[in-house]
Amino acid sequence: MxxxxxxxxxxxxxxxxxxxxxxxxxxxxxxxxxxxxxxxxxxxxxxxxxxxxxxxxxxxxxxxxxxxxxxxxxxxxxxxxxxxxxxxxxxxxxxxxxxxxxxxxxxxxxxxxxxxxxxxxxxxxxxxxxxxxxxxxxxxxxxxxxxxxxxxxxxxxxxxxxxxxxxxxxxxxxxxxxxxxxxxxxxxxxxxxxxxxxxxxxxxxxxxxxxxxxxxxxxxxxxxxxxxxxxxxxxxxxxxxxxxxxxxxxxxxxxxxxxxxxxxxxxxxxxxxxxxxxxxxxxxxxxxxxxxxxxxxxxxxxxxxxxxxxxxxxxxxxxxxxxxxxxxxxxxxxxxxxxxxxxxxxxxxxxxxxEKAMKKLLKRMAYDREKSEKAEKSLADNDKPQGFIRVQAPQFSKVSMAVQLTEDLKAGDILARFLNQESGSSMTLTREEVSLYEIGGNIGERCLEDTTYMKDLSQLNPHAEWVIKPKPKE
The missing domain is CATH 1.10.555.10 (Rho GTPase activation protein)
Structure with a gap:
């Protein structure tokens, strides 16, 4: 230079x-x-x-x-x-x-x-x-x-x-x-x-x-x-x-x-x-x-x-x-x-x-999907009663947990439950490394702060999935 x-x-x-x-x-x-x-x-x-x-x-x-x-x-x-x-x-x-x-x-x-x-x-x-x-x-x-x-x-x-x-x-x-x-x-x-x-x-x-x-x-x-x-x-x-x-x-x-x-x-x-x-x-x-x-x-x-x-x-x-x-x-x-x-x-x-292409696809899949949805609904009704959400945690030994929604339940409380389950195990992720994510429904993906009230958010996005995963590195 x-x-x-x-x-x-x-x-x-x-x-x-x-x-x-x-x-x-x-x-x-x-x-x-x-x-x-x-x-x-x-x-x-x-x-x-x-x-x-x-x-x-x-x-x-x-x-x-x-x-x-x-x-x-x-x-x-x-x-x-x-x-x-x-x-x-x-x-x-x-x-x-x-x-x-x-x-x-x-x-x-x-x-x-x-x-x-x-x-x-x-x-x-x-x-x-x-x-x-x-x-x-x-x-x-x-x-x-x-x-x-x-x-x-x-x-x-x-x-x-x-x-x-x-x-x-x-x-x-x-x-x-x-x-x-x-x-x-x-x-x-x-x-x-x-x-x-x-x-x-x-x-x-x-x-x-x-x-x-x-x-x-x-x-x-x-x-x-x-x-x-x-x-x-x-x-x-x-x-x-x-x-x-x-x-x-x-x-x-x-x-x-x-x-x-x-x-x-x-x-x-x-x-x-x-x-x-x-x-x-x-x-x-x-x-x-x-x-x-x-x-x-x-x-x-x-x-x-x-x-x-x-x-x-x-x-x-x-x-x-x-x-x-x-x-x-x-x-x-x-x-x-x-x-x-x-x-x-x-x-x-x-x-x-x-879209027309989607309509044709839905018609071809209608019968199989209806059967599948009925089976899934039956399992969901037994496994996840009303007022509960299913939280996925692929990185943890307990990969899934049904969580009851209460007025004061926060995202940080859910993280704490999973981390407590992992205490003493070989799991190496810490509280600072993971977050609860809102995925799908009316949002692509959103990392939640610990103070988020889950009942209020689930009402805002009832079709979302809830997944615990590592935060992106800064």
């Missing part, structure tokens, strides 16, 4: 400017606790916005002090909260389509233009560590570590800082020496995939600069070309609730590799904030430092340092702050979208049944 010395000087200068802008800043959000506010995920965000007539007045008041952030919380949902990653790919594809429709409607109601742009064809590196598209990195990394979802270089940099740098004063804020960062980039390009790079020689501030460099120099931005302007425009939405709702939908819309990488980055940044007493890096500091790396076009730095561009990027710190503070909410799929997926599946199933 050809390395431009001047480019690394620019890189160092950009870090220095941002560091100076954020040095000594305090964050009232961490000093003024606000009451908790429930966030409504059951009703369409656009519908909520259209029903709140006073939100324009509210928005003017909010803009006077953008540092006071509510403590949003998710209200208890008896049918379970759905996180990104809980749904089957076909259901997630439907969620993505619905999220784009919802985002468009929300921006329209709020009178804000939603700008999406196509990804232009750009020449990119097909090998290496830096300035390589996430999709190419993932393909390379999965050859070394199957199942990898986040680039190994980013994992390595985060791991290094977490081991020894979270307590380092000014971590992320104080840039590493430009000459060392330049040399480390060259060495990583040559040795990272060979496994011969010596991480013990990397200083914490240099590692932080490398991390920011990696994110900033992605040829296809972490927030993607298509949605970058939409992320930018979040800062102009009238209320904090609307900004949070828009960010939630935008995170859902990101491609898997971009979303997984963003999640790893935000979780790391929260850990930095959690150590603010030692490292003097408040939420506001971290947001100001990281915003230019996510929201600035990586090619602009090659043309020289534009103070106006840096200042403009700094204004996106409020969006960065939201993404760090509310990251758990952002990875939640709103209940109204999941409900639309269920309805979509019901309609699709009805259409399939009406």
């Amino acid at each position: 050809h390395v431009d010395v001047n480019f690394y000087d620019i890189l160092h200068h950009v870090d220095s400017i941002t560091a100076q802008d954020s040095k000594g800043q305090s964050s009232p959000t961490e000093e003024v606790p606000l009451p908790e506010t429930d966030i409504n995920l059951e009703i369409s965000f656009a519908e909520q916005a259209s029903n709140v007539k006073e939100f324009f007045l509210q928005s003017e008041n909010e803009k006077e002090d953008d540092t006071l952030l509510p403590n949003y919380r998710l209200p208890q949902d008896k049918t379970g909260i759905t996180k990104i990653g809980d749904l089957a790919p076909q259901d997630m594809k439907t969620v993505t389509s619905l999220a784009l429709i919802e985002l468009t409607a929300l921006y329209d109601v709020l009178g804000t233009e939603l700008k999406l742009q196509r990804t232009a064809k750009v020449k990119v590196n097909e090998t290496g560590v830096f300035r390589v598209p996430l999709s190419v990195l993932l393909e390379q990394d999965q050859k070394k570590v199957p199942g990898t979802k986040v680039p190994l270089i980013l994992q390595s940099l985060i791991s290094l800082i977490e081991k020894g740098g979270l307590n380092t004063e000014g971590v992320l804020r104080i840039p590493g020496a430009s000459s060392r960062v330049k040399a480390l980039c060259q060495e990583l390009e040559a040795k990272f995939y060979e496994g011969t790079f010596n991480w013990d020689t990397v200083k914490q501030h240099d590692a932080a600069s490398l991390l920011k460099f990696f994110i900033r120099e992605l040829p296809l931005p972490l927030l993607t070309v298509e949605y970058m302007k939409a992320f930018h425009s979040v800062q102009y939405l009238p209320t904090k609730k609307h900004r949070l709702q828009a960010l939630n939908l935008l995170v859902i819309l990101l491609p898997d590799i971009h979303r997984d990488t963003l999640k790893a980055l935000l979780e790391f940044l929260q850990k930095v904030v959690d150590h603010r007493e030692q490292n003097k890096m408040t939420l506001k500091n971290v947001a100001m430092i990281m915003a230019p790396n996510l929201f600035t076009d990586h090619t602009s730095s090659l043309k020289g340092v534009d103070q106006g561009a840096v200042t403009s990027a700094a204004r996106t710190a409020s969006i960065m702050l939201f993404m760090i503070k509310y990251q758990k909410l952002l990875w939640t799929i709103p209940k109204f979208l999941v409900a639309q997926v269920r309805q979509h599946n019901i309609v699709s199933q009805k259409k399939n049944v009406k």
Whole structure:
């Protein structure tokens, strides 16, 4: 890889400017606790916005002090909260389509233009560590570590800082020496995939600069070309609730590799904030430092340092702050979208049944099926009385169990029963490795949180199957 010395000087200068802008800043959000506010995920965000007539007045008041952030919380949902990653790919594809429709409607109601742009064809590196598209990195990394979802270089940099740098004063804020960062980039390009790079020689501030460099120099931005302007425009939405709702939908819309990488980055940044007493890096500091790396076009730095561009990027710190503070909410799929997926599946199933080919097949199989169903119904009536569900657990020695539905029975209770049955056996799966899944009926597949009330969910999806199986590896 050809390395431009001047480019690394620019890189160092950009870090220095941002560091100076954020040095000594305090964050009232961490000093003024606000009451908790429930966030409504059951009703369409656009519908909520259209029903709140006073939100324009509210928005003017909010803009006077953008540092006071509510403590949003998710209200208890008896049918379970759905996180990104809980749904089957076909259901997630439907969620993505619905999220784009919802985002468009929300921006329209709020009178804000939603700008999406196509990804232009750009020449990119097909090998290496830096300035390589996430999709190419993932393909390379999965050859070394199957199942990898986040680039190994980013994992390595985060791991290094977490081991020894979270307590380092000014971590992320104080840039590493430009000459060392330049040399480390060259060495990583040559040795990272060979496994011969010596991480013990990397200083914490240099590692932080490398991390920011990696994110900033992605040829296809972490927030993607298509949605970058939409992320930018979040800062102009009238209320904090609307900004949070828009960010939630935008995170859902990101491609898997971009979303997984963003999640790893935000979780790391929260850990930095959690150590603010030692490292003097408040939420506001971290947001100001990281915003230019996510929201600035990586090619602009090659043309020289534009103070106006840096200042403009700094204004996106409020969006960065939201993404760090509310990251758990952002990875939640709103209940109204999941409900639309269920309805979509019901309609699709009805259409399939009406197809001529299916009708002919059903006619040919009608007699045999009727006999089979009568036999199965007889067995089911004897084996699974009304008010019970049959839970399958292929990985366990007790592969099936009839479970009586009660008002307070939760998914976690069912898991506990199976695990108790396995205590003392050779079964090696732990509570953290398995989940109860809702499969079929009006959903493709959905991983259930332990607090899901099973009677309520079985009424919502009476034709589902219930299966205990390992969670996908993160």
